[in-house]
Amino acid sequence: MPNKILFCATVDYHFKAFHLPVLEWFKQQGWEVHVAAKGELDLPFVDRKFNLSIERSPIHRNNLKAYRELKAIIREQDYKIIHCHTPMGGVLARLAAQKARKKGTKVIYTAHGFHFCKGSSLLNWMLYYPIEKSLSRKTDCLITINNEDYRLAVSKRFKAKRIAHIHGVGVNTIRYKPLSKIDKWRLRQELDFRTDDFLLFYAAEFNKNKNHQLLIRALAAIKEQVPHARLLLAGKGPLLSACQELAEQLGVGTMVHFLGYRSDIDKLLPMCDVAVASSLREGLPVNIMEAMACGLPIVATQNRGHSELVIEGENGYVLDAHQVTSFANRLLELSRSNTLRLQMGEKSAEMVKKYALAQVALELNDIYQPLMEQPQPDKKERLQWAVL
Numbered sequence: 001m002p003n004k005i006l007f008c009a010t011v012d013y014h015f016k017a018f019h020l021p022v023l024e025w026f027k028q029q030g031w032e033v034h035v036a037a038k039g040e041l042d043l044p045f046v047d048r049k050f051n052l053s054i055e056r057s058p059i060h061r062n063n064l065k066a067y068r069e070l071k072a073i074i075r076e077q078d079y080k081i082i083h084c085h086t087p088m089g090g091v092l093a094r095l096a097a098q099k100a101r102k103k104g105t106k107v108i109y110t111a112h113g114f115h116f117c118k119g120s121s122l123l124n125w126m127l128y129y130p131i132e133k134s135l136s137r138k139t140d141c142l143i144t145i146n147n148e149d150y151r152l153a154v155s156k157r158f159k160a161k162r163i164a165h166i167h168g169v170g171v172n173t174i175r176y177k178p179l180s181k182i183d184k185w186r187l188r189q190e191l192d193f194r195t196d197d198f199l200l201f202y203a204a205e206f207n208k209n210k211n212h213q214l215l216i217r218a219l220a221a222i223k224e225q226v227p228h229a230r231l232l233l234a235g236k237g238p239l240l241s242a243c244q245e246l247a248e249q250l251g252v253g254t255m256v257h258f259l260g261y262r263s264d265i266d267k268l269l270p271m272c273d274v275a276v277a278s279s280l281r282e283g284l285p286v287n288i289m290e291a292m293a294c295g296l297p298i299v300a301t302q303n304r305g306h307s308e309l310v311i312e313g314e315n316g317y318v319l320d321a322h323q324v325t326s327f328a329n330r331l332l333e334l335s336r337s338n339t340l341r342l343q344m345g346e347k348s349a350e351m352v353k354k355y356a357l358a359q360v361a362l363e364l365n366d367i368y369q370p371l372m373e374q375p376q377p378d379k380k381e382r383l384q385w386a387v388l
Helices: 013-018 020-028 062-077 087-096 098-102 122-138 147-155 181-190 212-222 240-249 265-271 286-293 304-309 324-335 338-355 357-372
Strands: 004-011 032-038 048-051 081-085 106-111 141-144 163-165 198-203 229-234 256-260 274-277 298-301 316-319
Touching: 004 013, 004 020, 004 062, 004 087, 013 020, 013 032, 020 032, 020 357, 032 062, 062 087, 062 098, 081 087, 081 357, 087 098, 087 106, 087 122, 106 122, 106 357, 141 147, 141 357, 147 163, 147 304, 163 357, 181 265, 198 212, 198 265, 198 286, 212 229, 212 240, 212 324, 229 265, 240 256, 265 286, 274 286, 274 324, 286 298, 286 304, 286 338, 298 304, 298 324, 304 338, 316 324, 324 338, 338 357
Parallel strands: 004 032, 004 081, 032 048, 081 106, 106 141, 141 163, 198 229, 198 274, 229 256, 274 298, 298 316
Antiparallel strands: none
16 A cells, blocks of 8 residues: 655635645655645646535634544554645644654644744734644654744744754745746737836735735835836635726726736746735745746745845845835836846746755755655656646
């Protein structure tokens, strides 16, 4: 019988977006791969899929049902490793795996950004901190993806057997890469943009945390000085209509392009001039890493994830999330200097190398191998991710 691994998260799209290379690697090693999450996506490299009743809200009654479902799944399947992601996926999987862990199952939890951190609300600290610290005792390896979370877990003496730091989930630097000026112009013409348009790009769900209103207000503040500016917003979400209405109210309805869900971000990003990001809270955002890999300067709001990726004045700017004028001034500055954009973009492409898929694969290899109880493989057999 092959060894089995269970990956657990709140929603199944999480695995499609971030972890397909890891699922594929375990299949290549001869493991049976299972996924437990809410949703009915048909995921590649997965032998068995469980649709959980799990919900994002920690007080939703369905989470008790999801805990029971997970407990039954773990009892029946005899997993060698359980790797859980997202706050509720991490809570329920670690609680459900307690008996299995006593029998030898190894439990890994990746924190994609603690909900308690510097600047977080008192409520977040009161709710999430004691839960995460308590559950760390039921964790063989706690993986953090930014330095602030790693330092916090160590300084607060979380009791996981091991606390590790990796450079995010990895960015595909072959798929996301800079374009020549000619290729940029060609793509712009295909999508009905002018070669001299000043294109700003942001891909994110329209929700309160992503704070799209800041970008729309900043664009409105420079619409007279930069009439050829265009804000490209990819994504869907509950606040989409409100953002569309705000753009019309501020007189930039024709300057903001609401693109909806897109699967061609790797084509859209490199034709743009600047990547913007307005979220209030981030762990280590993939959208910023993808923009950096495309050689773009970044203008982003201050939070732990953005601050780890953007060095002020080098590959972009990091600003207060509520300072529309400051944000607008930085956009205006970049619009006026092609040289500055090129310099910062080159720095972005250089800095992102340590977040590349190959680097993250090596870091995960050092975590997985001891838990797989196999001899350390030769270099050629180490974890290597396919380009998707």
